[in-house]
Amino acid sequence: MTDARLRRGRGSLAVSFFVQGVTFALLVTRIPGIQDRYGISDALLPAFLAAVPILAGVASVATERVVARVGPAVVLRWAQPVVLLALLAVGAGTELWEAALALGAFGLAVGALDASMNMLGVSLQRAYGRSIMLGFHASYSLGGIAGASLAWVGAHWHLSLFVSYLPVVALLLPVAFVGSRWYGAGEDRRVEKVAGESGGSRIAFALLLPLCLVMTFAYIGDSTVSNWSAKYLQDVLGSSEELATVPYNAYMVTTLLGRAVGDFGVRKLGAATVVRCGAVLAALGFAAVAVAPGAWAGIAGFTVLGLGLSVIVPQTFAAAGRLFPGASDAAVARLNVFNYVGFLVGSPLVGALGDAWSYRGAMLVPMVLVLVTVVYATSFGSREARYGGGHERPRTVDVG
Secondary structure, eight states: OOHHHHHHHHHHHHHHHHHHHHHHHHHHTTHHHHHHHHTOOTTTHHHHHHHHHHHHHHHHHHHHHHHHHHOHHHHHHHHHHHHHHHHHHHHHOOSHHHHHHHHHHHHHHHHHHHHHHHHHHHHHHHHHTSOOHHHHHHHHHHHHHHHHHHHHHHHHTTOOHHHHHHHHHHHHHHHHHHHGGGGGGGOGGGTOOOOSOTTTTSOOHHHHHHHHHHHHHHHHHHHHHHHHHHHIIIIISOOOTTGGGHHHHHHHHHHHHHHHHHHHHHHHHOHHHHHHHHHHHHHHHHHHHHHOSSHHHHHHHHHHHHHHHTTHHHHHHHHHHHHOTTSHHHHHHHHHHHHHHHHHHHHHHHHHHHHHTOHHHHTHHHHHHHHHHHHGGGGGOOTTOTTSSOSSOOOOOOOO
């Protein structure tokens, strides 16, 4: 495979991650606006919100079968426009059934998109022969910051959802289409299978299970920050409403920074070491939040959390590709389901513990869960497997 083709593939996939970061942030940060537009009651809102990750998990499982026939590049090429159009549909409707239909389409398309994006990322990493997975997720984080900023502008100027979403979709849709022509640059496994490595073409769930647990725990931690950081700062640490918006922004910025430099750390120290350090750092962040005497100490804890959690999810996908080099698509699709499991479990778990016990105590639960990642760090590969594609540097082939 030519170096130029690989670079184009890497660049186009990074753009895809960025577009998805923008899109998802525009949805989740305008949930109050969506609730007001459709008259969704507080009692009904959790059902709407839970439907998105549930449908995404279903789509992720189905994607495993689809990519076996057409490849992840084709799935991503069509899933991303559907996600963008579904976002626009969320902003365009007025009836409750229209919201349900648009969010359902969004959830299904997101599941296919998340799975296929990470499949291609694992393939490109294998073709490159070194760690590049964290860079893709850094693009997602950058997109999330951009999307959240655009959502703030829309809310600040009291723009309707449709008016807020339309120019973004109009800009990103052609960008996604143009970039999609190079998505398949890393699909070297369709031309050359990696031979002689463990895992073969079948997936042993006993080997994948530790990574599934790590993915779940990481997203429990992430959902704790996204759903409870503002409430924690305001209700527990006594901050103002304005200051309560700072922790999540700080978390997103440090997540971006951690992912931007994370690949360098993996190349120098190995994936297992980087994941162990990330898990310990995230646990320290949760501990700092739990014992914080005031708002700024709490913000510092959430900031540390972003650095720690930032490396775990990308390296979990990369580890699945290493464990099952002959069936990496299927491994990534199954692993991706636990992204949504963690998202579904995290917010209700912390909320229930906070109401029944205390929110300070509730912060200790994701702290303990993320520390379990240290135990499972051996599943991320040895120091010698730094580049993330297997135990033997793969050959590259010209595919066109």
